[in-house]
Amino acid sequence: MKKYIVFIFSFVLFYMLVQLSSGWVLTAFYMPDLSLTKSSFLPLITSLTIATISYFLSQKLFVKNMK
Known part of the structure; x- marks a missing residue:
């Protein structure tokens, strides 16, 4: 068994x-x-659009929560 384990x-x-x-x-x-x-700006534009929408939604929700 020892030889098998070494092997x-x-x-x-x-x-x-x-x-x-x-x-x-x-x-x-x-x-x-x-x-x-292929260099494409589509992923960058998509990411920037999503980030912008997220920013404005968070600001709108934050202002509603403060009132």
Whole structure:
């Protein structure tokens, strides 16, 4: 049983080492293709609109609660 535990422990340790090192290598050599990126202001405009609506709603509710 002791040999089995040592085998499983070393197997898991080796597996984790291979996974971490391959992830590190893939990350280090990754070159994104910048020609495929699309810059869009739609997420920014949507976020600003939601933030503005939230601000005015909170101000309106806050003023009603103060009266």
